[in-house]
Structure formats: structure tokens, C-alpha cells
Amino acid sequence: MGKCYAFVKNQYLKAIEQYPEDTGIRYEYAKHLASHREYAPAIEQHLALYELDPNDYRTVKWLARLYSWTKQFVEGLQWYEKYGEIRQGDLAVRHEIARVYGWALMLEEANEAYEKLCEDFPDNHELYWEWQAKKNNWLRRKRTAVSYYEKLVERHPEDAELVFDLGQLYSQLNLSRKSEDTYRKLLVYEPGHNRALFAADSEKWRRKQSAGLKITYIHQDGTGDTFGNFEITRFRTDANYKPARIMEATDVSLGLGHTTFNFLDHTGSTADHLWLKGNKDFRNGVMIYLNGELSTYTENNKETVQFETGIHYQIAELFDATVFTGREDVLENFITLSNHRARYYTGGRIMWDIDKRVDVYAQGKQYWYNDWNDGFEYDVSVGYKFFVYPRILKLSVGIFGFDVDDHVSEYWSPNAYKKYSAALSWRHYLGKEHYTGAPEFFYEMVMKQGIDSDSVDFAEPSLAFGWDNKRRMNAGLEIKPMRSVVYDEERIFFYFNVRL
DSSP states (O other): OOHHHHHHHHHHHHHHHHOTTOHHHHHHHHHHHHHTTOHHHHHHHHHHHHHHOTTOHHHHHHHHHHHHHTTOHHHHHHHHHHHHHHSOOOHHHHHHHHHHHHHTTOHHHHHHHHHHHHHHOTTOHHHHHHHHHHHHHHTTOHHHHHHHHHHHHHHOTTOHHHHHHHHHHHHHTTOHHHHHHHHHHHHHHOTTOHHHHHHHHHHHHHTSOEEEEEEEEEEEEEOSBTTBSOEEEEEEEEEEEEOOOOSTTEEEEEEEEEEEEEESSOEEEEEEEEEEEEEEEOTTSEEEEEEEEEEEETGGGEEEEEEEEEEEEEETTTEEEEEEEEEEEEOOOSSOSTTOEEEEEEEEEEEEEOSSSEEEEEEEEEEEETTSOEEEEEEEEEEEEEEOTTEEEEEEEEEEEEEESSOOTTSOOOSSEEEEEEEEEEEEEESSOOSTTSOEEEEEEEEEEEEETTOOEEEEEEEEEEEEOSSSEEEEEEEEEEEESSEEEEEEEEEEEEEO
8 A cells, every 4th residue: 555545544644534424435435445345443433423323324334335345244244234224236346246156155045045146137147147156156066157157257358256266166177277367257257356366376286297205104003813913114205206297187297216115024125116297187077097007016026007087077066076996016925025915996986065164075986906806985975064164063974895706815805894983073164265266274183983894993093184285385284093803903194296
């Protein structure tokens, strides 16, 4: 804010001191403060105006807006209610109220407000488009939402909320350049839009090259089941590099890894890894991906290839469906790596967010082992969110099953094995701003309890932290112990990435 603003502000203050009952001067001063985003003192001035004249609808409307802009939604909606008592049927204000419900994540109320507006003004096609744009966004039908937002923004490029929402959707669809361009267009009309400034820069940083480090520690200690006592420790370090994005909605990364294995009676086995990951998103909702890894084990100088490739598609923008195939090493011999077992697999998974609270996950895999054994695995869970973003409290229940055709005594090959589980998780996204591209920091605590078809109990708590400043760095840590009468396990994951 420059010297001119300070000079005008001081002149208004002097005038108010000289004429405290002059509502015209105070009203202009309050508008002046609000136009320069000094919302707290603007609220103070409008409250003073309200004391002087409770029936001034302009003051009541400004208070409703200012409280809403400062995310004091309860107070803002109360002032909108008072405005409605003074002036009924104001289309512009009813429109504002519908938007405020959306800002406050009161989605049912927002949807009802838009629906009532469209019923009362059936010829207002743009109002209907906005309702459909926001409704489909709330229902995670992002491509449909984009089609409505694009029509609205074409007609109203000056509408900051619509343009910003469109930029957010482009970002969530991995269309980084389109997202940044949209934010830049918004800044032409509103240069001081701080969220658009930050989000545009976040998209630019997102496409830059990056380097990172990931550390994985896994320790398992058998306690005397069918396989006897065993102990195995795996410590893996990966260095990764992600080049700058050369094509929209396309990401590629590659890395080198090293794993050290320590067994109860056998130490010093190692493995070196070379891996590649890539994915491409298409505008029609299709995403293809390939993850591949070449590993060389010191045990017998064995080389193996692991990979998974698949196609992801959002069916009718309701179900996230993926079909995939791949190959993986199986390190289930807890004494040595000498057997070098592996398995090919193919399968599919479906994720369905029924609404903002209920979600369903289901996956099935068919395995073919290199010792001619076959197996099938399935995993199904249902979750319910008591609280939604940014504070998510979720209860999940699920069942995991595994079955093989032929029992083999040398490794785990159960007949119709099942594991039932229930988990309660709490994830909290900290910070004042919650939009795509904003700095992000969260922590998550999970308590998971399970019991299998052999009546073995499993306790699986976990704790995780994640941080991303959307600029130079991001990092995360996850700790996952597990306790049972069969074996105990500790897993620790840590990653750190730097954008260059």
C-alpha cells in the first residue's frame, strides 16, 4: 500500500474524529479500507455504522460480505439473514449466500440455495451453469464441472471466484499449464488476488525438475508360528530424479536404490535397483501408467525385473476403475533369498466416493507363481467420514482374502485365508488456506485392529506427517508398527524432495 493510500486514510480518520456522527464519511472510509483488504478495521467501522443506523441495508450487506471474506461464516450468514429481513428477494445477495455456503463447505445448504434460485429464475441460464459447475465439482465430477466453468469464464472473465475455481480444477486434472494460464488471466483483472498469485507460482514450480531421497526400513520378527522363529530386516535407500515436464499432464521419474537384507542366520545380502515410473493423463479421464524396476541380488547374482502397468478410467465420473498387470519378487523365505520366487499378476480395482462421507474400495488380483502355483487375492473396504476436509475423522471396515491352489510347506500358501479389520483414522490439514496449490502440512493417526480366519489378532497403529511448501521442498514420515502372536513388524518410511 503506497503513500497515497496512507494519506487518504489519515484524512478519513481526521474527518471521522471531527464529525463522528456523519455516516457518509464513515461509510466511505469503511469502503476504502475494504477495497485495500484491511478487513478487520473495515468491520469495526461498519459495526459503528450499524449502531448509528440499524436499518441501513448497505452496512448490513457489507458486514455479511466482510465476515464471509474473513472466513467467519457463521457471523457472515447471520448478517445475510438480517439483510433478508430488511430487503427481500435480492437476487445478487441470494447468489452471494449460495456461494458463501460453498466456501463454508456447507454443501447441502449450498445446493439447496442454488436449486431454489434456479426455480425462482428459470430463465437465468448462467445461474444454472454455475450451480451445475459447483455441484459437479462437489461430486468430484471434475471434467463435467470444467465444461460449465469454461462457458461461464468465457462470458465473465472478470469473475474472480469462477476463474479461480476453473484454475483449481485444471490443476486437479493435472493440466498444470492450463491451470497457470487461467490464474494469470485472473490476475489481469485482479492483480492483488493473493491465492491466484501463489497458485500460479505453485503450478510453475510443479513442472520443474526435482531430486529426492527415500528411506524405507522394515523389520519382521517371527514368534513361533508354522514357519518357526525368524527375523529379517530390510533397509532400502532410493535416490530419485524427476526431469522438468516436457508435455502437459505427463510425469516421468527415475531412480537408483540399494537394499540390505539381514536374516536370523544369514547377513550381508544386498540388492541394487534401477527403476522408472511414468504416467500420462488424458482429457477424457483416461490415465496410463508404467512402473518398472530392475534388481540385482548378491545372492547367486540373481537379476529380476518387477513392473506394473495399467489403465485408469473414471467411469461416468463416478467410479475410479483401474485394470493392471505386472510381475513382482516374493521374499517370503525368511532364512535366505535363495529360492528367488516371483509371481505374475493381473487384476483390477474400483474406488467409489458415493458422497462426501462414504467411499468404497475393492481390488482383486490373480497370481501365477514361477513354481506353477496359482493364487487369488481380494481386498474390500468401506469408509465413512464423520468429519470432512480439512479435519478428517474416518471409520473403515474391510476384509482381505488370499487363496492358493496348492499348499506348499516351504512358504505361506493358505487355503481360503481371510482377515477382517476396522480402522479409525484422524487426518488434520493445518494452515489457514486450503486450496490446490496452497502450502500443505498434515498429520495423521490411525488405529487399526484385525483378526484373521486363524483367530490371530493384529494391532496396526500408524503415525504420519507430510509437508509441502509448493515451492522448493516437500517431505514426509510414516511409522507403522504391527503386533500379533505370529510375528511383529515395524515399518518406517521417510522421503524428502527438492525442486530445482
